[in-house]
């Protein structure tokens with residue numbers, strides 16, 4: 001991949017014009033929406049986009065509308081220079097959209113996007129305004145970029161399900177690709193929020209993956225009672241002294257409705273605070 005420097009654009013209208021020209025040349029556009037603080041998980045999305053699309057656009061925007069008061073909007077890591085250096089070293093990213101909040105939400109902005117169904121439980125229950133914020137910004141990004149494909153990480157499983165539902169329900173002309181979770185050597189799913197963990201908490205954090213491995217093992221041993229699996233997972237997670245479980249769920253992979261019994265396809269999802277840092281992770285049972 002050529003080590004080109006991405007062109008960094010803050011004004012969404014300028015990016016739209018540049019990309020309209022590119023589309024007129026018959027080229028396809030891949031979008032990787034991010035909030036920055038890029039890690040190998042994001043870079044794997046960039047590589048996927050490069051392999052499938054002619055032009056790759058990465059958006060870096062800590063989106064205020066998806067954070068509730070008291071969440072980590074202010075402290076969310078903002079490291080644009082490091083992000084750009086990483087994208088440059090990966091190569092092959094043509095454009096970075098790095099808008100300011102006022103570029104995305106100018107004075108008088110007053111639009112809302114609410115996706116029902118899959119947003120109700122899990123993250124939707126613990127962060128009731130979160131997915132409306134995600135939906136509005138992602139819809140804007142799709143429109144700004146006119147993307148043919150968008151690349152999302154499976155770590156945010158429910159987010160990907162919400163965006164896929166938005167695409168279906170609103171007939172958006174974009175194809176969603178959900179890419180596998182990228183993990184640290186000890187199993188911790190990569191996340192920009194891992195930076196918040198103290199060294200002691202960081203040592204405890206792989207408990208999420210261990211609990212998912214346990215669920216997978218029980219299911220492979222033909223345990224079908226979801227309550228029993230969740231009970232064992234809970235007991236394991238509680239051995240980590242700084243852990244506090246928000247939810248453990250075994251759900252239908254499409255609707256995210258809770259399953260009582262695991263027979264066919266399922267997704268095991270969890271959200272656990274380690275100290276004050278809230279981590280999420282999941283595994284799909286084929």
Ligand code: PAF
Pocket residue numbers: 033034035061063066134137138156159
């Ligand atoms: O997953 C994220 O980083 C964000 O929720 C997204 C999709 C970029 C929207 O702000």
